[in-house]
Amino acid sequence: MSVSSSISPNVVRDFLAEAEEIVDELNTQLSDLADMFENGESDPDLLNAIFRGAHSLKGLAGMFGFTIISEVAHDSENLLDWLRMGKVVLSDAVLKILFSSAELLATLLRACSEGTLEQHRDAATAHTAAISACLNPVKTNSEFSVFEQLGLSDTLTGALTEYEEHRLKENFSKGRKIFVIHASFELLSFDTGLAALTDILKKAGEVISTLPSVGEQVETHIDFDLLLGTEKTEQELSVLLQDMAVSVTPTGSPIWSDKIAESEKTKDFEEVVVESPRMSAIQKLPASPSTTQDESVSARSMSSTVRVDIGKLDELMNIVGELVLAHSSISSIANRMRADKFSRMAIDLGKAAKELERRLADLQKGVMDIRMIPVGQLYEKMSRIIRKISREQGKNIELKLFGSDTELDKLIVESIADPLMHIIRNAIDHGIESPEKRLAVGKDEHGTLRLSSYQKGNHVVIEVEDDGGGIDIEKIKQKALSKGLIADAASMSERDILDLIFLPGFSTAEKITDISGRGVGMDVVRNNIAAVSGMVDIETRLGYGSRFTIILPITLAIIKALIIFCAGRIYAISITSVVESILLSTSDIRTVEGKEVVNLREQTLPLLRLERLFNIERIGNPPEEQYVVVVGAAEKRLGIVVDDLLGQQDIVIKPLGSAFKSLKGISGAADLGDQRTILVLDAGGIISETMRAGGG
Amino acid sequence: MKLFTILIVDDSTAMRSLLVSTLETLGDIRVVQAANGFDALRVLPREQVDLILTDINMPDINGLELLSFVRNNQVYKELPVIVISTEGSHKDIEKGLSLGANEYLVKPFQPEKLLELVKRFL
Structure with a gap:
C-alpha cells in the first residue's frame, strides 16, 4: 500500500526530481547499450546499472504510492533482470521495448506532476503485454555449484547477491580465472585506496563483488576481499598490482579454502613479515594524503550538493530585485537631497547608497550563479535523441559538441x-542526407552536426550547424506562394524568404516523416525562444548545410532595461535586445509600399510605431524630434519609434499571468521603484508579429 | 544525553528523505544518512550508531556486504540491522537474514510498519 496520503508535497517533489534523473540516466545508458550492441560489444556493468535504475524507480514509486509508475518500472526491471542474468538475449526488438519503456516512464512522470496519472492506465497495460511477450527464456547452463568448484569460502559467497552469483558463474563458464584480491586500508581513508585498486582491477577484468571484511587491525583498518574475473594470469595480475598493498589468490583449486585456514593459523608469523611492506606500500598510493585532510575530503563528498527547488531561487531573486528597486529609490532621494542643498548628509547618503549598490551586485551575482547550469546538461539530452533518430533513419551522424560548460x-x-x-x-530529418546520397554528391558518408555554445557579452549563443543539403530558397518561395502566405516574392530578399519558414503553418518537408512534420512548426520554435527573450536566426547554403543561431539572455531574473516613453506611456525594453538608439527627424522617414522606413547607414530599416501596435490614441501630435530604438538580431532589425528615452535601469520582470498569455509583444510587467508599474516589451515577439502582419 | 542514532543507507535521496521524515515522528532520535555502502563504512567509525537501516541493491558495496562486514567486526557485531528491499528479491532477503539481519522490510511498506520495527530497538 501507499504512503502518499501522509507524505508532504516537498517529499513528493524530491521523488519527482529523483525519478526524472533516473529516467534521464536510463535513456543515456540505453543509448550506450544500443551503441555497444551495434558494435557487437557488451558490458555487464552497464546492463546492471540500467537494471538498478529501473529497480530503484520501482521501489521509489511504490513507496510514494504511484502504482502505475511502479508497475511499468517493475516490468522493465523484469526484462532487464532476465537480460543481465542471461535468460534473454539482447536484440533490436528488446532494445526498442526498453526505449519505449523509458519514454513511457518519462510520460508518466510528467502526468504525475500534473495529476493525470490515471489516464495512462491503458498505456501501462499495453507495456506490460509487450514486455511479457519478450520474456522467452533462452536455455541457460544447468545449475552447478560454482562455489564448490572454485573452493570459495562461505564468508565470501554468503554476501553475494543473486546477480553477483550469476556474474561469477558467467565469468567462470567463459573460462576466465577468478581471483580473490585481499587489501587492507586505513579506516579513515579507505575510500581513496579502494577506488584506486578498483580502477586497476576494472581494467584487468570484471570486479564481481567487493566484500568488506575484518582485518588484523580492527581498530584502525578495514580489509576488503574483491572477486575478480579476468583472462589475465596470476603473474600478469601481480605486475599490474605491484604498487598496491594487496595479496592475490587464485581460485579453482579445491584446497583453496583450506589454505585460508592454514594462513589463519600462521597469522602471527605473517603479520611480522607482511605488515611493514604493506604499510609502506599504502603510503605510496597516489590517493593517500594525510589523515586530517582525508577526513575533510570524505566528509565533504558525502554531501557536496544541495538540491533546491527553482521556485525558492525565484523567490530569492525576487527579493534581490525588490532590494535593487529599494536601492534605486534611496539613490534618487540622495540625488534630490543634493539638489536641495542638504549637501553634507546628501553626500554621505550617496556614499552609503553606492556601497549598498556594490553589495547588492555581489548578492545578485551570487544568487544568479546558483541558478546557472552548464549547457552540457542540454547537450546530453540532445545527443541521446540524435543517436536515436539517426539510428532510426539509417543516417550516419557524427556529433561535435563545443562549449558544454557555458552557463545559462x-x-x-x-x-x-x-x-x-x-x-x-529538422537538421537530421531534412538537412543531413542519407549515406548513399552523400557519397553520390562527393561528401563524407558521415554527416556532421555541430552544437556549440559560447558567451557573448550578456548573451549566450547556441549554434546548430549541419553539413547537409541546406535549405532550398526557391522551394520555400514556391511553397509560400502556393499556400498564399505571400502574394509576390519578387521584391523579397533571400533572407526575407528564409524567414518565411517561421510563419505558422509552414513546412517544407516533401514527405511527412515520423520525426518532423508533426504539426509543430518553426513558428512555435521561434515563439518559445522569444518567450525567454531570445532570438533565432538561420543561415544556409544550398548543398553545403545550414546554421541555426539562437541568441539568449544569460538570465531572465534581473535585466538591464531601456526605459522609453511613447504616447503618454512608459515601457521598458531589455537592453540585450537593443542594438542602438538614434534621433529621428520626421523628414527622414520615407514610405515603401505604404510602410514607414528610414535609411540607416545605407540600409533600409523598417519602422514600427508603438501606438499603432497597441492601438493607443495619441493626444496631440508627436514631438518633432523622436527616437528610434533599433532592436533585432543579425540582419533582421526593426526600429521602434518612441517619443523619448528615459534612461537605463535594472528591472525584475514579473509575468502577467495566464489571462494575458496570448498577448503578443509584451513579456511582462516591472516595477520602477517609484510606485509606477510599466509594461516590458518583448522585442523578439514584436519582430515576429510585425513580420507576420507584413508578410503578405 | 546521547540521542539514539539511526544510520540510513540508501542510494535514493527521495527514499532517504521519506525514511527521515517518517523516523522523525519518533521524537528524540538522530538520523545519519549514507548514500551507499561506501559512505556507510565511512560513517560508522565517526558516529555512534545504534541502528542501521540499509537498502540491499546499491552499487559497489551492497547492503548484504555491509551487513556481513558489521556482523564479522568485533566493534559493530552487536549492532542491530534492518534490511530494506524491494519485493521480488526474496532470495536476497533470505540471504540477509542468514547473514544476521535482525529484521527486514519489503518495499513498499506502511510507515507504521517501519516505526513499529524501529521501536523494538529503541
Whole structure:
C-alpha cells in the first residue's frame, strides 16, 4: 500500500526530481547499450546499472504510492533482470521495448506532476503485454555449484547477491580465472585506496563483488576481499598490482579454502613479515594524503550538493530585485537631497547608497550563479535523441559538441530544450542526407552536426550547424506562394524568404516523416525562444548545410532595461535586445509600399510605431524630434519609434499571468521603484508579429 | 544525553528523505544518512550508531556486504540491522537474514510498519 496520503508535497517533489534523473540516466545508458550492441560489444556493468535504475524507480514509486509508475518500472526491471542474468538475449526488438519503456516512464512522470496519472492506465497495460511477450527464456547452463568448484569460502559467497552469483558463474563458464584480491586500508581513508585498486582491477577484468571484511587491525583498518574475473594470469595480475598493498589468490583449486585456514593459523608469523611492506606500500598510493585532510575530503563528498527547488531561487531573486528597486529609490532621494542643498548628509547618503549598490551586485551575482547550469546538461539530452533518430533513419551522424560548460539560467535551459530539439530534428530529418546520397554528391558518408555554445557579452549563443543539403530558397518561395502566405516574392530578399519558414503553418518537408512534420512548426520554435527573450536566426547554403543561431539572455531574473516613453506611456525594453538608439527627424522617414522606413547607414530599416501596435490614441501630435530604438538580431532589425528615452535601469520582470498569455509583444510587467508599474516589451515577439502582419 | 542514532543507507535521496521524515515522528532520535555502502563504512567509525537501516541493491558495496562486514567486526557485531528491499528479491532477503539481519522490510511498506520495527530497538 501507499504512503502518499501522509507524505508532504516537498517529499513528493524530491521523488519527482529523483525519478526524472533516473529516467534521464536510463535513456543515456540505453543509448550506450544500443551503441555497444551495434558494435557487437557488451558490458555487464552497464546492463546492471540500467537494471538498478529501473529497480530503484520501482521501489521509489511504490513507496510514494504511484502504482502505475511502479508497475511499468517493475516490468522493465523484469526484462532487464532476465537480460543481465542471461535468460534473454539482447536484440533490436528488446532494445526498442526498453526505449519505449523509458519514454513511457518519462510520460508518466510528467502526468504525475500534473495529476493525470490515471489516464495512462491503458498505456501501462499495453507495456506490460509487450514486455511479457519478450520474456522467452533462452536455455541457460544447468545449475552447478560454482562455489564448490572454485573452493570459495562461505564468508565470501554468503554476501553475494543473486546477480553477483550469476556474474561469477558467467565469468567462470567463459573460462576466465577468478581471483580473490585481499587489501587492507586505513579506516579513515579507505575510500581513496579502494577506488584506486578498483580502477586497476576494472581494467584487468570484471570486479564481481567487493566484500568488506575484518582485518588484523580492527581498530584502525578495514580489509576488503574483491572477486575478480579476468583472462589475465596470476603473474600478469601481480605486475599490474605491484604498487598496491594487496595479496592475490587464485581460485579453482579445491584446497583453496583450506589454505585460508592454514594462513589463519600462521597469522602471527605473517603479520611480522607482511605488515611493514604493506604499510609502506599504502603510503605510496597516489590517493593517500594525510589523515586530517582525508577526513575533510570524505566528509565533504558525502554531501557536496544541495538540491533546491527553482521556485525558492525565484523567490530569492525576487527579493534581490525588490532590494535593487529599494536601492534605486534611496539613490534618487540622495540625488534630490543634493539638489536641495542638504549637501553634507546628501553626500554621505550617496556614499552609503553606492556601497549598498556594490553589495547588492555581489548578492545578485551570487544568487544568479546558483541558478546557472552548464549547457552540457542540454547537450546530453540532445545527443541521446540524435543517436536515436539517426539510428532510426539509417543516417550516419557524427556529433561535435563545443562549449558544454557555458552557463545559462536553469529556467532558460529548460525552456529552450524543446525548440532546440526541434531544430536538431529538422537538421537530421531534412538537412543531413542519407549515406548513399552523400557519397553520390562527393561528401563524407558521415554527416556532421555541430552544437556549440559560447558567451557573448550578456548573451549566450547556441549554434546548430549541419553539413547537409541546406535549405532550398526557391522551394520555400514556391511553397509560400502556393499556400498564399505571400502574394509576390519578387521584391523579397533571400533572407526575407528564409524567414518565411517561421510563419505558422509552414513546412517544407516533401514527405511527412515520423520525426518532423508533426504539426509543430518553426513558428512555435521561434515563439518559445522569444518567450525567454531570445532570438533565432538561420543561415544556409544550398548543398553545403545550414546554421541555426539562437541568441539568449544569460538570465531572465534581473535585466538591464531601456526605459522609453511613447504616447503618454512608459515601457521598458531589455537592453540585450537593443542594438542602438538614434534621433529621428520626421523628414527622414520615407514610405515603401505604404510602410514607414528610414535609411540607416545605407540600409533600409523598417519602422514600427508603438501606438499603432497597441492601438493607443495619441493626444496631440508627436514631438518633432523622436527616437528610434533599433532592436533585432543579425540582419533582421526593426526600429521602434518612441517619443523619448528615459534612461537605463535594472528591472525584475514579473509575468502577467495566464489571462494575458496570448498577448503578443509584451513579456511582462516591472516595477520602477517609484510606485509606477510599466509594461516590458518583448522585442523578439514584436519582430515576429510585425513580420507576420507584413508578410503578405 | 546521547540521542539514539539511526544510520540510513540508501542510494535514493527521495527514499532517504521519506525514511527521515517518517523516523522523525519518533521524537528524540538522530538520523545519519549514507548514500551507499561506501559512505556507510565511512560513517560508522565517526558516529555512534545504534541502528542501521540499509537498502540491499546499491552499487559497489551492497547492503548484504555491509551487513556481513558489521556482523564479522568485533566493534559493530552487536549492532542491530534492518534490511530494506524491494519485493521480488526474496532470495536476497533470505540471504540477509542468514547473514544476521535482525529484521527486514519489503518495499513498499506502511510507515507504521517501519516505526513499529524501529521501536523494538529503541
